[in-house]
Amino acid sequence: MARINEERHYDDIVKHNNNNNNNSNRNFNNTSSTGDFLSQLDQSLSYSIEKDVDYGYGKVDAIWHISFHPSLPSSKFGFVKIQSQERGGKGTDQDWKDNQYSLRKIEEAIGRGIRSGCDKVFLVADNEEMAKSISGRIEWLSSFGSIIRFDAVSTGVSPNQQKPSTITPSQERLPEGEKIRKEDMREREQKFDKYNRPQGERAEQESNEKKLEREIQLDENSRPIGQKK
Amino acid sequence: MNQNMDSSYRRERPQEIRQIIETLKAPIIQLGKKIGVEIIEDYDQGAGPIDVLWTFKPGSEALPDIRMGFVCIPIITTAEEDYSEFTINEIIIKSMMNIVDKLVIVVPAENMAKRIIDSIESMPNSSFLQLRKYVTVLTPSTLVPKTDVLRSRERKEEGEMIE
Numbered sequence: 001m002a003r004i005n006e007e008r009h010y011d012d013i014v015k016h017n018n019n020n021n022n023n024s025n026r027n028f029n030n031t032s033s034t035g036d037f038l039s040q041l042d043q044s045l046s047y048s049i050e051k052d053v054d055y056g057y058g059k060v061d062a063i064w065h066i067s068f069h070p071s072l073p074s075s076k077f078g079f080v081k082i083q084s085q086e087r088g089g090k091g092t093d094q095d096w097k098d099n100q101y102s103l104r105k106i107e108e109a110i111g112r113g114i115r116s117g118c119d120k121v122f123l124v125a126d127n128e129e130m131a132k133s134i135s136g137r138i139e140w141l142s143s144f145g146s147i148i149r150f151d152a153v154s155t156g157v158s159p160n161q162q163k164p165s166t167i168t169p170s171q172e173r174l175p176e177g178e179k180i181r182k183e184d185m186r187e188r189e190q191k192f193d194k195y196n197r198p199q200g201e202r203a204e205q206e207s208n209e210k211k212l213e214r215e216i217q218l219d220e221n222s223r224p225i226g227q228k229k
Numbered sequence: 230m231n232q233n234m235d236s237s238y239r240r241e242r243p244q245e246i247r248q249i250i251e252t253l254k255a256p257i258i259q260l261g262k263k264i265g266v267e268i269i270e271d272y273d274q275g276a277g278p279i280d281v282l283w284t285f286k287p288g289s290e291a292l293p294d295i296r297m298g299f300v301c302i303p304i305i306t307t308a309e310e311d312y313s314e315f316t317i318n319e320i321i322i323k324s325m326m327n328i329v330d331k332l333v334i335v336v337p338a339e340n341m342a343k344r345i346i347d348s349i350e351s352m353p354n355s356s357f358l359q360l361r362k363y364v365t366v367l368t369p370s371t372l373v374p375k376t377d378v379l380r381s382r383e384r385k386e387e388g389e390m391i392e
Binding site: 055056057058103104107108109110111112114115116117118119140141142144145146147148150 | 275276314315317318348
């Protein structure tokens with residue numbers, strides 16, 4: 001296996017710069033293949049793309065070197081395509097049937113990216129469902145208290161994806177739902193309070209006129225349909 | 230412990246490989262029993278099995294348990310050597326996800342151990358993950374205490390003191 005020095009001069013780097021702003025619209029819908037997807041990035045950023053990199057730890061399909069600011073070190077985003085068939089022909093096509101990749105493939109791909117010096121590793125799946133499955137598995141495994149929170153480093157992506165593949169935790173989803181339910185409950189209680197007999201202090205404060213009016217209304221409305229005036 | 234095992238790990242290993250793994254595991258278990266650590270075979274928190282796990286308390290109840298994981302790589306043919314990087318990547322991430330504090334990779338031959346050590350030590354310095362202190366690569370013979378060698382060294386030191 002040919003080991004490539006990390007500090008080599010990249011012959012195959014595709015350079016992009018700020019002058020290419022005309023093509024800045026990222027349209028992943030039109031992306032026909034994973035290769036095209038890996039070559040796309042917001043053109044407003046200064047970056048370079050390295051393809052099919054192998055530092056001796058396995059092939060990384062693309063590495064984006066992104067410079068956010070001249071005074072900051074550039075970030076390396078690695079993209080590893082996960083395939084149904086394992087290298088060496090050990091795997092089966094089970095992944096396609098289950099619509100989720102096996103753990104060992106996910107672990108291997110993360111390891112490959114991290115060992116190649118990438119700051120973030122994106123695992124490229126064939127469709128959004130598989131990308132979500134990858135992200136979910138990484139999050140689940142990291143939640144046990146792993147030495148490294150791999151979900152902070154790695155996530156699943158797919159070429160046609162429009163939304164992040166990370167699943168919103170229930171803790172973030174629930175409070176809003178809770179609020180809506182509580183508002184409904186308060187409205188319902190206010191209605192009850194308006195028409196029902198008041199309890200406790202409110203009963204003592206109620207005027208005789210209002211009490212009489214309410215009792216008449218209650219008497220009328222609580223009668224069976226046929227006996228109503 | 231193995232109930233979360235992924236289907237890819239549930240695949241049956243061939244008899245020959247299983248035998249090699251058992252041979253590699255035997256001195257680890259033996260040594261663990263000798264030094265009095267808790268031993269768990271096929272330890273799995275959901276990320277895949279770790280062949281042997283040593284758990285021990287570092288002297289105080291206030292300190293956390295230390296988990297040392299041993300993963301055996303039964304390389305028997307030259308064809309499989311081509312996939313060693315694939316295997317190593319997987320083993321490292323698997324052990325981290327299983328909350329193993331230190332990983333020991335056990336291989337049958339010295340030349341294989343050297344290859345893996347070289348691979349780990351050649352990792353780029355810019356990487357946020359430095360595996361040199363996390364991973365140790367051994368052969369079963371390295372685990373067996375070389376009592377004769379130690380004795381000769383001790384004898385030499387004693388002799389030097391007498392002189």
